[in-house]
Amino acid sequence: MTTTETFRALHRRPDPADPLILPGPWDAASARAFVDAGFPALATPSAGVAAALGYEDGRTPADEMFAAVARIVRAVDVPVSADVEDGYGLAPKELVERLLEAGAVGCNLEDSRGGVLKDPHAHAEWLAEVRAAAGDRLFLNARVDTFLRGVEDPDRALERAALYVAAGADCVYPIAAPPEVLPLLRSGIEGPINAFAALDADGRPGPSCAELGVRGATRITFGPGLQRRATDALRRITAGLRS
Structure with missing residues (x-):
């Protein structure tokens, strides 16, 4: 079984209360810490990696993002799986080649750019080209940004999700969807659903990962939440050193 096949198999969850939890490493050290804690797979957050590299979210050059992913994979x-935002304007074949060169088994691909939603049909066509170039070598997680961009109607998310699944997406990620909407999304989306878990000040998700799973999530990611909590902890430690 290839690493990608192993990753794909992890999405088959017989118990809804046991979703796949994918911590988001921002560098090699954090990746090792997550693996040492027992997590079977990881998913990089673009915002967390950007912060570690000294960039604002969405401003990381493609070369630096792929290099960071490669360092995490090697560790x-x-x-x-790698969050590569909206693909950095790369042609599908080049995007796939660079992901595979970095050692990633999958990727997140967003359907907005610069805060503006893309045309869903054009984006679906692009996803289909990525799927064709990748074959079964990559697990494609298609992010649906409607809720993130202020479009609260779940039907708009479902419409986009259907197009992306038809284009070959392995998973759909309706980022920022309210937890109470997850059952509706689950009923209308074919295949795995990625849910975002917000972390409180103590680093606990609310609702819990199990609750999100029962509501319909197949897998849980945290965006840059873990990197930001780690940075907050470091600030508290260093403040203590000064005192």
Whole structure:
């Protein structure tokens, strides 16, 4: 079984209360810490990696993002999926080649750019080209940004999700969807659903990962939440050193 096949198999969750939890490493050290804690796979957050590299979210040059992903992949022995934002304007074939060169088993691909939603039909066509170039070598997580961009009607998310699944997406990620909407999305989306778990000040998700799973999430990611909590902890430690 290839690493990508292993990653794909992890999305088959017989118990809804046991979703796949994918921590988001921002560098090799954090990736090793997550694997040491027992997580079977990881998913990089673009915003967390950007912060670690000294960039604002969405401003990381493609070369630096792929290099960061490659360092994370080399540091661990579990599958790593990469958040590569909206693909950095790369042609599908080049995007796939660079992901595979970095050692990623999958990727997040957003359907907005510069805060503006893309035309869903054009984006679906592009996703289909990525799927064709990748074959079964990459697990494609298609992010649906409607809720993030202020479009609260779940039907708009469902319409986009259907197009992306038809284009070959393995998973759909309706980022920022309210937890109470997850059952409706689950009923209308074919295949795995990625849910975003916000972390409180103590680093706990609310609702819990199990609750999100029961509501319909197949897998849980945290965006840059873990990197930001780690940075907050470091600030508290260093403030103590000064005192």
